[in-house]
């Protein structure tokens with residue numbers, strides 16, 4: 127692999143797609159079997175994502191359940207092969223990697239998984255869980271290192287925890303073990319899938335601070351995946367909002383929080399509970415079911431839930447820079463420069479037609 | 482006040498371990514009135530689930546209520562056998578929305594069959610009556626009645642959740658205990674869930690014990706709340722009291738460690754340190770090692786829980802609670818909470 131050069135992003139995604147041919151959705155499968163429905167459309171879980179992650183940068187990927195966040199991360203770590211597009215690590219397409227490159231990559235990219243209840247092998251003690259990555263990569267380790275890591279993620283006193291098994295840890299304690307496990311090999315890139323969602327907020331605050339300190343200290347870059355916009359300001363430099371396999375808005379964190387453009391981003395922010403019993407926030411108006419990545423509507427994928435829907439929304443909105451100064455990008459017809467009728471500009475404003 | 486629905490009084494809960502025991506809950510007391518929505522908050526490992534499980538006979542086999550009483554509708558239930566509990570209380574009086582709620586439905590059975598099964602064990606209802614009841618409840622939580630015969634996997638996540646709420650209401654319980662029901666959900670689904678839970682208030686006589694680490698959720702949904710730290714109830718009161726006049730150091734600091742989407746630039750407070758391991762009998766304030774205002778006394782004896790300003794609902798377990806207003810004035814001021822008189826003034830609006 128080539129070495130990193132200052133200007134090059136450490137990880138780059140070019141139009142990355144991950145489509146699943148066969149649905150794992152049992153309902154779909156049953157429907158096919160019982161009602162003899164023909165071959166299914168593929169599940170377009172990730173559908174044309176462009177992102178760049180530079181050394182030391184932290185990018186948030188935010189969106190509701192099922193929008194493709196985990197699939198995107200699994201694709202980045204090589205668990206899924208992308209069905210389209212290209213992923214580059216230090217400028218090298220990973221599709222060209224040989225076995226040795228992959229092994230090195232698997233050490234350099236570590237993941238903090240979403241569900242702490244299933245991350246830890248129930249038969250393992252905390253010690254064995256933390257030793258496992260060393261074993262996989264054939265590296266020596268000592269007890270001291272393991273204890274230090276436990277202290278770092280605030281499982282103190284570490285001696286108290288190192289011999290415990292999964293069942294003897296609370297939900298939040300488990301999550302901290304999985305964070306420790308991901309960080310212990312000092313990776314270049316951390317892919318964090320909802321790393322704090324199971325933690326109480328005071329612990330959240332310290333873990334977020336810790337993650338953000340670690341990225342500084344060890345030059346770790348991170349993709350931080352979450353459904354919760356309220357935590358991103360503590361870790362992320364930039365936020366990308368994902369909806370049904372696509373990025374629909376992207377901007378520096380402060381900008382997106384103070385001035386969200388996409389109606390979906392606005393809904394995400396409005397749904398955050400406010401810690402104030404005197405504040406009368408209205409419940410979300412969005413209909414619960416996010417669209418189905420197997421039966422995507424043409425045009426804007428949010429249109430069926432969008433309170434602002436217009437006729438033009440049947441055409442796919444382009445993902446465009448909305449604000450030159452801050453590189454605020456949004457894919458929504460509300461921000462087309464001219465009211466769109468049949469005007470050629472309006473047509474230009476829409477991207478390629480839906481395939 | 483009329484007789485409370487659930488009374489937890491001076492409860493200790495201990496997990497027996499090969500080496501040393503874990504004293505997971507010490508001297509916990511709180512009450513939930515009929516129709517009251519009550520929130521229990523506190524950080525990971527503080528004993529929330531342990532306390533809830535003690536109410537529903539769900540403690541791990543090495544755990545026991547080692548002191549105190551738990552009364553439901555005036556009757557002591559901490560010593561009921563599992564069989565008695567199942568027969569008389571489970572589902573009918575108290576039902577549970579479990580932590581991993583989305584996966585709590587049996588994937589192999591139609592929802593209608595699951596309802597028939599539950600009713601069959603706990604009542605003498607006919608199958609028809611059970612299904613009719615489920616249909617009514619589907620209607621209340623906004624699901625089409627026709628879908629009672631679906632399998633859980635035919636529902637989207639949000640629909641599953643509503644089905645679980647419906648199922649928990651099946652035998653018309655007076656109390657629902659929900660342990661972190663929304664933690665695994667994204668914000669929009671959480672909001673929909675809370676909207677339905679909130680909507681039930683108008684529909685029926687129901688009390689809720691909502692366990693969560695998310696103080697914001699409790700502030701929005703509940704009437705009253707308790708804040709736990711290290712197995713102790715640090716403070717309890719109405720949500721408005723806890724918000725406006727917190728008097729336990731942990732509550733005060735906790736509120737400041739909370740992100741508020743209205744103030745993304747506010748610096749979050751990190752509460753340094755961690756709670757003690759609770760391996761020995763707890764006869765001290767478990768917040769003392771982290772508390773900026775701790776004194777000798779705090780390490781040496783258990784602070785009694787005392788009501789504030791002669792107020793029945795608001796109580797604090799801190800030796801220095803009377804001084805907190807001035808001791809913690811810096812922390813209290815930055816939150817921008819309404820002044821005490823605003824509480825009486827119902828017309829208060831956040832004019833941020």
Ligand SMILES: Nc1ncnc2c1ncn2[C@@H]1O[C@H](COP(=O)(O)OP(=O)(O)OP(=O)(O)O)[C@@H](O)[C@H]1O
Nearest residue numbers: 146149150169171190191192193194195196197419
């Ligand atoms: N192996 C698979 N085969 C078929 N479909 C899949 C597969 N993995 C994921 N999907 C589908 O792809 C879509 C995206 O799923 P993904 O797990 O990436 O969502 P997510 O954004 O991580 O959601 P959550 O917040 O719930 O974790 C979903 O519709 C899911 O059902």
Ligand SMILES: Nc1ncnc2c1ncn2[C@@H]1O[C@H](COP(=O)(O)OP(=O)(O)OP(=O)(O)O)[C@@H](O)[C@H]1O
Nearest residue numbers: 294296297298496505525526527528529530531541
């Ligand atoms: N079966 C057990 N044996 C020994 N200790 C236990 C057992 N179950 C829980 N504990 C310990 O008791 C304490 C309280 O745990 P509990 O699960 O009640 O916490 P919690 O407040 O629900 O936390 P979380 O928010 O993480 O779910 C923790 O320190 C935990 O490690």
Ligand code: SF4
Nearest residue numbers: 766769772779799800
């Ligand atoms: S009792 Fe003491 S240690 Fe505990 S919270 Fe009050 S002042 Fe702090």
Ligand SMILES: [Mg+2]
Nearest residue numbers: 195196197240
């Ligand atoms: Mg996911």
Ligand SMILES: [Mg+2]
Nearest residue numbers: 297529530531
């Ligand atoms: Mg718990």
